[in-house]
Amino acid sequence: MNNPYFDFLMWVRGPGFNIALVILVAGLLLRVIEILLLGRKRDFAKPKGNPVGQGIRTIFTRSVARKGMVREAPVTYVAGYVFHLGFFIAFLFLGAHIALVKSLIGLSWPDFNKALVESAAALAVIAAIALGYTRATDPVRRALTKFDDWLVLTLSVLPLVTGYIAVNRVFGVDATLWMAIHILTAEALMVAFPFTKLMHAVTFALARYYNGSIQGRKGAES
Amino acid sequence: MTATLERGLSALREQIDAPVASFFTSCVSCGLCAEACLFYKETGDPKYTPIHKLEPMRRMWENEFTLIGRVKSMLGLGKPVDDALLTEWETLVYDSCTLCGRCTLICPVGNDIALMVRKLREGMSASGHGPVELNAAAVRHTEGTSPMGNLSKALEARVKQAEALTGLDIALDKEGVDYLLLLSSHEIAAGPEMIEAVAKIMDKAGKSWTISTEGFEATNVGIQLGNRDVAANLVSRIVNAAEKLKVKTVISPECGHAFQAVRWEGPNLIGREYKFEVRHIIEVLDQFRAEGLLKVNGEKDHAKITFHDPCQVARRGGVIQEPRNLLNLVADNFVETDNAGAMNWCCSGGGGVGANQRANEIQEKAFGRKKKQIQAVGPDKIVTMCSFCHTTLEDQLEINNMDDIEVASLTEMMAEYLAE
Numbered sequence: 001m002n003n004p005y006f007d008f009l010m011w012v013r014g015p016g017f018n019i020a021l022v023i024l025v026a027g028l029l030l031r032v033i034e035i036l037l038l039g040r041k042r043d044f045a046k047p048k049g050n051p052v053g054q055g056i057r058t059i060f061t062r063s064v065a066r067k068g069m070v071r072e073a074p075v076t077y078v079a080g081y082v083f084h085l086g087f088f089i090a091f092l093f094l095g096a097h098i099a100l101v102k103s104l105i106g107l108s109w110p111d112f113n114k115a116l117v118e119s120a121a122a123l124a125v126i127a128a129i130a131l132g133y134t135r136a137t138d139p140v141r142r143a144l145t146k147f148d149d150w151l152v153l154t155l156s157v158l159p160l161v162t163g164y165i166a167v168n169r170v171f172g173v174d175a176t177l178w179m180a181i182h183i184l185t186a187e188a189l190m191v192a193f194p195f196t197k198l199m200h201a202v203t204f205a206l207a208r209y210y211n212g213s214i215q216g217r218k219g220a221e222s
Numbered sequence: 223m224t225a226t227l228e229r230g231l232s233a234l235r236e237q238i239d240a241p242v243a244s245f246f247t248s249c250v251s252c253g254l255c256a257e258a259c260l261f262y263k264e265t266g267d268p269k270y271t272p273i274h275k276l277e278p279m280r281r282m283w284e285n286e287f288t289l290i291g292r293v294k295s296m297l298g299l300g301k302p303v304d305d306a307l308l309t310e311w312e313t314l315v316y317d318s319c320t321l322c323g324r325c326t327l328i329c330p331v332g333n334d335i336a337l338m339v340r341k342l343r344e345g346m347s348a349s350g351h352g353p354v355e356l357n358a359a360a361v362r363h364t365e366g367t368s369p370m371g372n373l374s375k376a377l378e379a380r381v382k383q384a385e386a387l388t389g390l391d392i393a394l395d396k397e398g399v400d401y402l403l404l405l406s407s408h409e410i411a412a413g414p415e416m417i418e419a420v421a422k423i424m425d426k427a428g429k430s431w432t433i434s435t436e437g438f439e440a441t442n443v444g445i446q447l448g449n450r451d452v453a454a455n456l457v458s459r460i461v462n463a464a465e466k467l468k469v470k471t472v473i474s475p476e477c478g479h480a481f482q483a484v485r486w487e488g489p490n491l492i493g494r495e496y497k498f499e500v501r502h503i504i505e506v507l508d509q510f511r512a513e514g515l516l517k518v519n520g521e522k523d524h525a526k527i528t529f530h531d532p533c534q535v536a537r538r539g540g541v542i543q544e545p546r547n548l549l550n551l552v553a554d555n556f557v558e559t560d561n562a563g564a565m566n567w568c569c570s571g572g573g574g575v576g577a578n579q580r581a582n583e584i585q586e587k588a589f590g591r592k593k594k595q596i597q598a599v600g601p602d603k604i605v606t607m608c609s610f611c612h613t614t615l616e617d618q619l620e621i622n623n624m625d626d627i628e629v630a631s632l633t634e635m636m637a638e639y640l641a642e
Contacts, residue, residue, distance in 0.1 A: 030289060035243040038287065044489035046499070048540055062332050066565065069328055072257035080252065080330070143268040144251035152250075195290055199247050200331055206244035208332030214241070218486060219540030221327065221564040 009180040012187065020187035027194025028202060035206065048219035051212075058212025058222045059205050076141075079130035083156075086124025090117055090160055118167075121160045128157045152197050158185035227305050230349020231282070234303075237341035238283055245338060246283045248331035249273055255325035255335055260568055260591040261318040261584065272325040272335045275314040278303050279342045305349070312351045315342055317581035318588070321446075321479075321573035322533040324565060336538070343448025353578040356447040364452060368407040368439040376410050377438055383414035390421045395467065396432035401506070402469040402498075403433050404440035404460060404484065406477040408609040416475070416609075419637035423507065426640055427515035431473075437463030440475050442483035446574030453483065454491040460484060464498050471499045473506055476631055478534030478572060478608040485539070502535055503633055504607045508544035511551065517641040522554040525602040525628075529558070530615065531566035532608030545607055545632055552639040553605075559595050567591045571614030589618040596627070603628040605635060 043051075070077040091097060093112040102108040111117075132153055135141045162185050164170065166178035192198060215222035255272040256262040262270040273280075284291035285300045294300045323336035346352060359369035366372035381392050393399075401424070409416040417433075424431045437459040444453025464472050474481045485500040501509075510516035529549060535541045542563050549556050561567060570589040575581045592615075596604065604627060606612050615629045 031247070034287070034289065035240050035247060038238065038240040038243050040239040040241055041490065044493065044495045045486045046489075046495065058332060062330065065330075066328050068561070068565075069254070069257065073254055076252055076254060138253065139266075140253040140256045140262070140268045140271050141251065144253055144271060144274060146251070149251055197250050200250050203244045203247040204331040206240075207248040210241035210244060211326065211329070211332040211334045214334055214337065215326075215538075215540075218538065220536075220538060221540075221542075 003174070003176045005174060005177040005180055009176050009183075012180050012183040016187055017183065020190040024190040024193050028199075031194050031199055032202065032206075035203065040210075043217060045217065047217045049216045051214070051217040054216025054222060055209040055211075055213030058216075059208045062208045062211070062222075075130055075134045079127040079134075083124050083127035083131060086120040086122075086127060087156065087160065089120035090124060090163070093117055093120075094163075114167075118164060121164055125157055125160050125164075128153060128160075148196050151192065155185070155189045155192050155196075155198070159189060224305070226348075226350045227308075230308065230345045230347075230351070231303060233348035234279060234282055234342065234345025235286070237344050238279070238287055241334065242279070242338060242341065243283060243287055245331075245333040245335075246280050247288075249333060250331065252330065255329055255333075258324035258328045260320075260322070260324075260570060260588045264587050264590040265584075269314065270318050272319070272339075273333070275311070275319055276335065276338050276342055278307050278311050279338060279345070281307070282345075308346060308349055308351050312346065312353075313580070315339060315346055315351075316353050316356070316574060317578060318575075318584055319573060320533065320568045320570065320575050320588075322568035323538045324533075324568070327537065327564060340445075340448065343446075344450060345448075347448045352447050352449070353574065353580060355577050355579060356443055356574050359443040359577065360447055360449060360452045363439070363441075363443055363456060368410070369441060369443050370407045370411065373407055373410050373439065374435060377405070377433070377435070380410055380414045380417055381433065384417040384421055387414060387418050388421045388425075390425050392417065392421055393432055394435055396430070397467050398469075399430040399432045399467070400470055401429060401431035402464050402467060402472045403431055403438075403475070403503075404473060404480070405433070405438055405475050406441045406480055406609050407439060408441075408477070408613055409475060412609070415634050416631065419631075419634045420473075420503075422637045422640055423510070423516065423633075426517070427510050429515075432467065432469070434460075434463035434467060436466070437461075440477055440480035440484055442480060443574070443577075445479055445483045445487060446577070450491060453487065457483060457488040457491050461488070461492060461496060464496075469498055471501055471506070472496075474500055474502045476503060476607045476609050476612070476633055478532040478539070478610060481539050482534045502539065502541050502607070504535070504544050504548065505541055507633065507636055508547050511547060516548075516636065518551045518636075518639045519641045521552075521639060523552055523603075523635070523639075524555055525553075526555045526557060526600070527553045527603045527605055528596070528599045528601040529556070529562065529632075530569065530604050530606040530611055531563055532606060532611045533566070533568050533572055535607055536566060537564050541607075545605075548632060548636055549605060552635060557599050557601065559599050561595060567595050569611040569614040570618060571610060576610060576614050586618065586621060589622070592618070593622055593624070596624070601627060603630055605630045605632050607632045 094117045095111040162182040166182045212222040285295045325335040363369040442456045474484045619625045
């Protein structure tokens with residue numbers, strides 16, 4: 001009954017989570033406003049295509065790899081897709097996560113069964129290891145990699161691993177302690193989000209929109 | 223800090239806007255842009271990764287346009303953008319990027335990398351890091367009428383030759399006509415063929431046209447060098463000529479970067495909309511075809527023909543279907559290359575690379591991509607719609623002992639098959 005980790009769990013679920021949420025939301029707003037305030041000059045060239053329409057379309061269509069490209073960098077593409085899909089399934093379709101979102105903003109949706117969510121999480125972890133491997137060994141990626149890249153990869157994987165351990169009590173660990181650790185790793189991800197490349201999860205939409213609208217004005221593909 | 227460096231940094235600072243900030247914020251250094259780049263693919267050297275070519279600009283953005291970067295800079299932890307860095311990056315920015323924009327189309331987060339290289343060149347050239355040949359061409363064109371110097375006399379001679387060859391009158395500086403034809407200095411230097419072709423096509427289409435002696439050169443070294451002042455001056459000569467002659471449409475010739483300069487960057491360089499339209503010559507010819515104004519004689523070229531899409535006209539200009547509509551009228555053995563259209567491989571000479579001697583060696587290597595693409599088809603003839611691609615292909619094919627392959631201009635080819 002008297003679990004020594006109970007207070008720790010209560011802290012991460014309460015004040016800890018609130019602090020992380022405030023940093024995430026405020027930081028995100030700040031970073032996005034910092035970008036948008038830069039603005040862009042009006043384009044006087046008479047459009048041939050539809051800049052706005054194509055910009056919006058490109059936010060979605062750029063998710064699909066161009067023909068022939070997967071063959072050029074199979075690990076990055078395949079592991080990239082698997083990681084993102086796995087992460088989002090684990091994040092958005094676990095019953096406990098949906099309950100949390102409901103308590104925060106009142107929205108909810110049907111959950112996936114536990115086996116599916118856990119398989120997705122496991123695949124995402126394997127994919128992240130593959131991404132880390134090409135980052136360490138491939139000359140192009142190694143040359144581009146900074147501390148930030150490793151930090152982001154690690155922070156994204158930790159909640160998946162700790163969540164799995166906590167839910168399944170792997171190696172007979174203490175569920176309370178590991179649930180607290182799991183929540184803490186998620187909070188670390190939230191706190192780091194606005195200040196690292198995790199920002200791409202939001203700004204990709206802006207980047208794709210601009211790319212699509214620039215090409216779209218010219219009636220060119222994007 | 224020297225005055226020159228300061229000028230360069232301020233020119234670069236001006237280029238950083240919301241798109242650039244969202245591009246750098248979104249980059250997860252996945253390295254996929256390398257797979258789209260002819261320079262990386264042919265050398266395997268990671269320094270040619272497109273996003274890496276932007277390091278000086280990325281640093282400025284981080285130091286001055288992000289919260290964390292500003293804090294870091296205040297604590298003296300930011301890596302500065304200095305002359306040493308810009309010197310180191312000179313060859314990456316000018317010699318090993320043709321602004322072809324394949325990377326722009328494959329970046330998963332949607333970064334327009336080619337646009338950013340174009341922008342970075344503004345800072346590079348203002349800080350004295352532009353290649354000598356491009357600087358010299360900018361001076362020649364600013365002082366004369368073309369990057370090759372003063373071509374006014376040559377133009378008049380070519381027009382006379384074309385008149386003799388066609389038996390048609392070609393009026394210079396004629397007011398109120400339908401079309402104002404621009405030319406690239408390459409076309410003027412090469413011979414009267416392009417003027418001859420346009421004269422024949424316009425005559426059959428029943429359209430009036432002219433060439434202005436005050437603004438005939440379409441190429442714009444300011445775009446390749448990255449110097450807005452030079453670029454704006456050169457564009458305004460064309461704008462003034464077109465508005466003075468009250469033409470409805472200005473025809474951008476078979477030249478890739480000229481199309482970008484006149485059609486897409488021009489209005490922004492002069493800060494207002496044009497009072498006329500600008501269309502690439504192939505867009506005009508395809509419109510003639512659709513309206514029944516361009517009739518061919520029904521004969522076909524039986525050679526095995528393939529088409530080379532110039533980056534700035536096709537991928538970055540949206541003119542992809544038009545040349546195919548035309549080519550199919552006059553060729554019966556037209557074979558597409560792999561990657562044809564929006565993802566075509568660059569000829570290796572664009573973006574100022576072909577004019578920059580220091581880049582000769584790396585350019586020859588990078589042409590390997592194009593070479594493989596051509597070899598897979600094994601054509602008798604390559605047709606294109608950019609005179610610089612045209613020249614580059616001829617030169618590089620010769621270096622590779624492949625000059626049994628003919629290179630041809632689509633406009634000139636259409637004129638050959640006109641119905642009598």
